[in-house]
Amino acid sequence: MSQLIEGEDFYWENGFLVMTAKYHLNRGHCCKSGCRHCPYRKNAESEKKFNKDNNPHIVNIDEKST
Template identity: 55%
Template sequence: MKKIIPIEEGDFYWTPEGYRCFTEQYHLKRGYCCESSCRHCPYGFNTKTHSQK
C-alpha cells in the first residue's frame, strides 16, 4: 500500500478548466514518478520512450 501524502499549500493549483494540477513540490514529496505525464513532473518521464531521464 502506498503512503498517503498530506496536501499542503503550494502542492497544487486549479486549472481554468477546474482540474487540480499537482506542482513539482508535491511530486518531489511523493518521491516517485507515476508515469502519467504530469505537467510538472521533476522525474522527466517521456511518454514516447516510456522511460525517465
C-alpha cells in the same frame, strides 16, 4: 502524505487539479501519467505522449458528473 496545501502542492487551472513539482518530489517517484510539473521526467518527449484527452488520470471536475 500529510494534507495537501493549495498553492504549494497543487493549484486549479480551468477546472483541472494540477500537482506542483513540490508535491511530486515529496511523493518520491514518477507515476508515469505525464504530469506537467514532474521533476522525474527524463525528457520532454514523454510529455508528447500524454495530454488531457488521452490520459485517464486527468479529470476536469467541471465536466465530471456526480
